[in-house]
Amino acid sequence: MSRSMPRGTTRPLSRRTFLRGAGGAAIALPWLEAMRPRRAQAATSPVKRFIVMFSADGTIPSAWTPTPGASETDFTLSPILAPLEAHKADVVVVSGLEQKGGGGDGHQTGMGGMLTGQMLNSGPFAGVGAAPAGWPMGPSVDQRIAEGLAVPTQLRSLELGVQVGAADNWGRMIYRAANQPLPPDDDPAGVYARVFSDLHTDPAILARLRRRRQSILDGVGAQFTRTSARLGNADRQRLDAHLTAVREIETRLTTDLVVNNPSCHDPTITPVSAAANDAFPAVGALQMDLMVMALACDIARVASLQWSRSVSQTRFSWLNITEGHHDLSHRSDDDVAAVDKLTRINTWYAQQLAALVSRLKATPDGAGGTLFDNTLVLWCNELAKGNTHGRLGAPYVLAGSAGGALRTGRFLRYDGQGLPHNNMLVSILNAMGVPDRTFGKTEWCTGPLTGLL
Amino acid sequence: MLRRCSVLIVLPALLAMLVLASACGGDGTQSETFPLCAADPGPAPLRRITRFEYGRTISDLTGVPASVADQLPPDEETLGFDDIAGAYSVSSLHAARYLDVAELAATTLTANLTRLTAVAGCDPTAGDAACVASFIAGFGRRAWRRPLEPDELEAMQQVYTGTAEPGPADGVAGVVAALLQSPQFLYRPEPTTAATTEPLEPYALATRLSFLLTGAGPDDELLAAAGSGGLDTEDGLLAETDRLLVGPRAGELFMHVAMQWWELGALPALDKDRSLYRTWTDAMPAALAEETRLFLAEAWQGTPNLTTLLTAPVTFVDADLAAFYNLPAPGGAGFQRVTLDPTRAAGLLTQGSFLAEHAKADQTSPVLRGKFVRAKLFCRPPPPPPPDIVVMPPTVDPRLSTRQRFAQHTADQRCASCHIQMDPIGFAFEHYDAAGRWRDIDGNQPVDATGMLAGTDVDGPLDGVPSLAARLAESDQVATCTATQWFRYAFGRAEQSIGDLCAVDKLAAALTGRSGDGDFRKMVRATVRMSAFRNRGPETSP
Numbered sequence: 003m004s005r006s007m008p009r010g011t012t013r014p015l016s017r018r019t020f021l022r023g024a025g026g027a028a029i030a031l032p033w034l035e036a037m038r039p040r041r042a043q044a045a046t047s048p049v050k051r052f053i054v055m056f057s058a059d060g061t062i063p064s065a066w067t068p069t070p071g072a073s074e075t076d077f078t079l080s081p082i083l084a085p086l087e088a089h090k091a092d093v094v095v096v097s098g099l100e101q102k103g104g105g106g107d108g109h110q111t112g113m114g115g116m117l118t119g120q121m122l123n124s125g126p127f128a129g130v131g132a133a134p135a136g137w138p139m140g141p142s143v144d145q146r147i148a149e150g151l152a153v154p155t156q157l158r159s160l161e162l163g164v165q166v167g168a169a170d171n172w173g174r175m176i177y178r179a180a181n182q183p184l185p186p187d188d189d190p191a192g193v194y195a196r197v198f199s200d201l202h203t204d205p206a207i208l209a210r211l212r213r214r215r216q217s218i219l220d221g222v223g224a225q226f227t228r229t230s231a232r233l234g235n236a237d238r239q240r241l242d243a244h245l246t247a248v249r250e251i252e253t254r255l256t257t258d259l260v261v262n263n264p265s266c267h268d269p270t271i272t273p274v275s276a277a278a279n280d281a282f283p284a285v286g287a288l289q290m291d292l293m294v295m296a297l298a299c300d301i302a303r304v305a306s307l308q309w310s311r312s313v314s315q316t317r318f319s320w321l322n323i324t325e326g327h328h329d330l331s332h333r334s335d336d337d338v339a340a341v342d343k344l345t346r347i348n349t350w351y352a353q354q355l356a357a358l359v360s361r362l363k364a365t366p367d368g369a370g371g372t373l374f375d376n377t378l379v380l381w382c383n384e385l386a387k388g389n390t391h392g393r394l395g396a397p398y399v400l401a402g403s404a405g406g407a408l409r410t411g412r413f414l415r416y417d418g419q420g421l422p423h424n425n426m427l428v429s430i431l432n433a434m435g436v437p438d439r440t441f442g443k444t445e446w447c448t449g450p451l452t453g454l455l
Numbered sequence: 456m457l458r459r460c461s462v463l464i465v466l467p468a469l470l471a472m473l474v475l476a477s478a479c480g481g482d483g484t485q486s487e488t489f490p491l492c493a494a495d496p497g498p499a500p501l502r503r504i505t506r507f508e509y510g511r512t513i514s515d516l517t518g519v520p521a522s523v524a525d526q527l528p529p530d531e532e533t534l535g536f537d538d539i540a541g542a543y544s545v546s547s548l549h550a551a552r553y554l555d556v557a558e559l560a561a562t563t564l565t566a567n568l569t570r571l572t573a574v575a576g577c578d579p580t581a582g583d584a585a586c587v588a589s590f591i592a593g594f595g596r597r598a599w600r601r602p603l604e605p606d607e608l609e610a611m612q613q614v615y616t617g618t619a620e621p622g623p624a625d626g627v628a629g630v631v632a633a634l635l636q637s638p639q640f641l642y643r644p645e646p647t648t649a650a651t652t653e654p655l656e657p658y659a660l661a662t663r664l665s666f667l668l669t670g671a672g673p674d675d676e677l678l679a680a681a682g683s684g685g686l687d688t689e690d691g692l693l694a695e696t697d698r699l700l701v702g703p704r705a706g707e708l709f710m711h712v713a714m715q716w717w718e719l720g721a722l723p724a725l726d727k728d729r730s731l732y733r734t735w736t737d738a739m740p741a742a743l744a745e746e747t748r749l750f751l752a753e754a755w756q757g758t759p760n761l762t763t764l765l766t767a768p769v770t771f772v773d774a775d776l777a778a779f780y781n782l783p784a785p786g787g788a789g790f791q792r793v794t795l796d797p798t799r800a801a802g803l804l805t806q807g808s809f810l811a812e813h814a815k816a817d818q819t820s821p822v823l824r825g826k827f828v829r830a831k832l833f834c835r836p837p838p839p840p841p842p843d844i845v846v847m848p849p850t851v852d853p854r855l856s857t858r859q860r861f862a863q864h865t866a867d868q869r870c871a872s873c874h875i876q877m878d879p880i881g882f883a884f885e886h887y888d889a890a891g892r893w894r895d896i897d898g899n900q901p902v903d904a905t906g907m908l909a910g911t912d913v914d915g916p917l918d919g920v921p922s923l924a925a926r927l928a929e930s931d932q933v934a935t936c937t938a939t940q941w942f943r944y945a946f947g948r949a950e951q952s953i954g955d956l957c958a959v960d961k962l963a964a965a966l967t968g969r970s971g972d973g974d975f976r977k978m979v980r981a982t983v984r985m986s987a988f989r990n991r992g993p994e995t996s997p
Contacts, residue, residue, distance in 0.1 A: 125541070125542075126531075126533035126539060126541050127533055128533070128534075130839045130840070131839030137544070158547070167529065168529055169528060169530060169532070169543075170532065170533070170542075178546065181544070182546070183544050184547075184548065185528040185529070185544075185546055185549075187528075192526065210620070214617075214620070214625070214629060215554070217617030217618045218554075218614060218617075218632050218633045218636070219636075220614075220617070221637075222633050222637050224610055225607070225610065225633075225638055225639065228606075229637075229638040230638070233501065233644060234647055236500065237501035240503075240545070243544075244545045244549075244550070244638065247547045247550035248550050251547060251551055279726060317726065317816070324730060324817065326816060329816075
C-alpha cells in the first residue's frame with residue numbers, strides 16, 4: 003500500500019472520520035479520491051477477467067433455445083434470452099453439450115460437475131436415491147484460471163452468493179481443489195468490509211494493521227504446523243488445508259493494492275436483509291455492484307455470483323410466483339401454468355445477466371475501453387431440465403470476448419454430437435490464456451470445443 | 456448404497472444376536488464386560504468447533520456476544536447435525552472471518568480491565584513483562600483448554616513483542632487474536648497414542664466433556680479438576696458431569712441438539728403462501744421457534760424423557776401466537792405456559808414449528824411428516840422414489856382433501872410400496888394445516904386423520920396425532936433411534952461398527968430406564984461413562 007499510494011496525495015484524516023467509515027455500511031469517503039495514485043502502470047498485456055453466474059433448477063429448453071438461422075451468427079433469441087437482446091452481438095449461446103458429472107443425486111451430480119467436469123467423491127451428504135456423496139474430485143474452472151494466470155491480485159478469487167446458505171454439495175460450485183469447496187459470501191455488508199477494507203482505511207492505519215496482522219498470522223501459522231505434526235494423517239490434511247487458507251490471508255497482507263483505474267472507488271452499499279426471500283433481487287444487485295467494483299479496482303480477476311443453490315426453493319414473489327422454485331421445476335411439461343412461471347423465472351435470471359454485462363460495459367478499464375472488453379462471463383445451471391434432472395443440453399451462455407479471444411454474437415449447436423461440457427471448459431481456459439488441453443475427468447474430455455474459439 | 460445397507464441392515468442383525476446373548480444388555484454400572492463393547496472406542500476424527508460452540512466459547516472468554524459466530528461461513532451439516540467431523544471444509548473466507556472475529560474479541564477483552572485482571576492477576580496492559588507472561592499463560596490455558604507448553608508460551612510472547620505497538624494493550628490484543636485463531640482453539644486436537652487404546656489425558660477429557668454437555672469450552676473449575684487429577688476416577692468425572700448438567704448451558708445444548716434432530720434448523724427462513732395462510736407474518740418463524748425452545752427448556756428442567764417430548768399436551772404462547780393458533784389469549788404478558796386439549800395436542804409433534812416446517816408452502820405434506828417419523832424417530836428412512844418417476848406434489852384443489860389428492864400414491868403400485876410407509880403416518884397429522892393450525896375441514900371435506908403405523912414395533916391403526924404419539928413413546932425402536940441421533944451428535948460421526956451399535960444400545964437403555972425412569976439427562980450421563988468417550992484408540996492410517 004505504501005508503495006502504491008503516495009502519502010503526499012492524501013489529505014490528513016481525523017480518527018473520527020476513519021471510524022465512521024470502518025463501522026458503517028453506506029459510505030464513500032471524500033479522501034478516497036485523494037488516495038488514488040497518480041501513476042499508472044504500463045500494461046503489457048490486457049488484464050483478463052472471468053466471471054461465473056449460476057442459476058438453479060434447470061431451464062425450460064423450448065423457451066431457452068434460440069431460433070437458428072442461416073448461420074451461427076444468424077439467430078433469434080428465445081423468450082428466456084430476450085433480455086440479452088441489447089448484448090446479442092456480445093454473447094455466445096451454446097446448446098447440446100452434456101454437462102458431465104457423477105455421484106450423488108441429480109442435483110448434486112450437476113452442481114458438482116458443472117464447473118469441475120468431475121465426479122463427486124463418496125462422502126457424507128445423502129441425497130435422494132443415491133449413495134451419499136462428498137465433494138468433487140478436482141478444482142473448478144475459475145480456480146484453474148486463477149492458478150494458470152497466477153493472478154497477482156489481493157484476492158485469488160471472489161465468491162459471492164445470494165441466499166446460498168447451507169454448506170453442502172448442493173450449495174457449492176467453486177472448488178479450490180478436490181474436496182476444497184470455497185463458500186460464497188452471502189452478505190453484501192460482509193463482502194464490503196472484507197474486500198474493500200484497503201479503500202476505506204486510512205493508509206497509515208492500514209500499514210500498521212498489516213504489520214500487526216502479519217505478526218499475528220506468523221504466530222498462528224506456526225501453531226498450525228506444530229499441531230499438525232502431532233496428528234494422524236487424515237487430521238493432518240485438514241489442518242494443512244487450514245494453514246493454506248491462513249497463508250492466503252497473509253498473501254493479501256503483503257500484496258499492495260495497485261489501483262490503475264479511475265473507475266475504482268469505495269463502493270456505496272445500502273443496508274439489506276440478506277436472507278429475506280423478497281430481498282433476493284436487491285441482494286443480487288448489491289453483489290453485482292461489489293463484484294464489478296472489485297474487478298475495476300483489480301482486487302480480484304476471477305469472480306462468481308451464485309444465485310441460491312441447486313434445489314433452490316426461492317419464491318419469486320416479485321414475479322407474482324408463490325411456489326418454491328424447486329417445487330415448480332418438478333411439475334410436468336403439460337402444466338402450462340408451471341411452464342409459464344419457470345419461463346418467467348429463467349427470463350428474470352437472463353435480465354440479471356444482462357444487468358451484469360451492462361454494468362461491466364459501463365465501467366471503464368484503466369487501460370482503456372471497458373471492463374467488459376477483457377472479461378468472459380459464463381452463465382450456467384446445474385441441470386438442463388428440472389423435472390427430469392437431465393443434464394444433456396444444459397443451458398450455457400457466454401458473454402464477452404475475453405479480450406478478443408472469443409468470437410461473439412453466435413449461437414452454437416452441438417446437439418446430437420455427444421460432446422462433454424468439459425470441452426467447453428477447456429476452451430474457456432484457452433480463451434483466458436491458460437493453454438491446457440484437457441480439464442476435469444480426463445476420460446470424459448476430448449479437448450477444446452471445436453468451433454467455440 | 457452398499458455401505459448404507461451394511462450399517463442399517465447387517466449390523467442391527469448382528470447386534471440383535473449379541474443382545475440375545477445378553478452381552479450388551481446390561482447398563483454397564485461397573486464396567487463394560489463384553490469385549491466387543493469395550494475393546495474399541497472407534498475412530499475419533501479431529502473435531503472443529505462448530506459455529507454454535509465457537510460463539511459460546513469466545514463469548515465466555517472475551518465477553519463478545521455469541522452472535523459474532525454468525526459472521527463465520529455456515530457449518531457443513533450432515534446426518535442432520537452441524538458437528539460431523541468428516542464433513543467440514545475450510546477456505547480463505549473461513550480464515551478471513553476467524554481473523555475478523557478474533558480481532559474484535561481481542562479488542563473487547565483488552566478494554567475490560569476486570570476480565571484481564573481476573574485472568575492475569577494483574578493488569579497486563581500496563582506492560583509489566585511478568586504480568587504479560589501471566590496473562591499469556593492464564594488466558595492461553597482457558598482458550599486452548601490446557602496449560603501451554605514452553606515453546607507455545609514463547610511463541611505467544613513473540614506475538615506480543617511483534618504487536619505491542621503503540622502500547623502494551625495492543626500486544627495483549629495481539630496475543631488474544633493469535634490464540635483465538637490457532638488450531639488449539641478452533642479445533643479439538645487430542646494427543647495421539649501410538650498403537651494401543653489408552654485413556655484420554657485429563658485436559659482432552661475435560662474438553663470432550665465440556666463440549667458434550669455445554670456446547671462450549673471448559674470453565675475454570677473443570678480445568679482445575681483436570682489439572683488436579685479430579686477426572687482420573689469415574690466418581691470424579693461424574694461429579695463434574697453432574698455439576699455441568701444442572702447448569703443452564705446443558706439445557707441450551709439439549710435444545711440445540713433437539714432442534715437439529717427435529718429438522719428445525721431452517722425455521723428462520725420458513726414462509727407460507729400468504730394468499731392461503733393470511734395470518735402468517737414475518738414474525739411467525741421466530742415465534743414458533745420460541746415456543747419450541749420454551750417447551751424444550753421446561754422438559755429439560757422437568758422430566759426430559761420421550762414421553763414428555765412426544766406426548767405432553769402443553770405448550771407456550773404469547774398473545775399473538777395464541778391468536779394464530781386460535782387459542783384463548785394467555786394470562787400475562789409474553790410467552791406463557793398453556794395446557795392444551797390432550798385429544799388434539801402431543802408434545803413437539805403438534806407444535807407449529809414442526810408441523811409448518813414439515814409441510815409445503817401451500818398445502819400439508821403427509822409425505823414429509825410421515826417421512827420425518829420414519830427417518831428421525833424410527834431411523835428407518837423409506838427408500839427413495841424410483842429414478843424414472845417424475846416427483847411432483849399434487850396441485851392444490853379446494854374441492855379435494857389432501858388425502859384424496861395423494862391417492863395416486865396408493866393407486867400407482869410403483870409408488871405404493873414405499874408411500875405405504877409414510878403417507879398413512881402423515882395422514883394422522885391432517886388436523887393440522889400447513890402452517891401448523893388445527894382444522895376440522897380440509898378442502899370442503901371434514902378432516903379424516905385416520906392412518907396406520909406398519910413395519911415397526913408399535914404397529915396399529917391411528918386416528919390423530921395423540922394416537923401416534925402414544926405409540927411412539929412406547930416404542931423401543933424410537934428409543935434406539937433417539938439414542939442413535941445423540942450418538943451421532945456426541946461423537947461427531949455415524950455409527951459404523953458393532954461396538955458403536957452396542958454403545959447406542961446402552962444409551963437407549965439409559966434413555967428409557969429399566970422401569971421407564973430413564974431420560975435424556977441420564978442418557979447424556981451414560982455417554983460420559985462409555986469406553987468410547989473416555990478412551991482414544993490407536994490412529995488408523997487411511
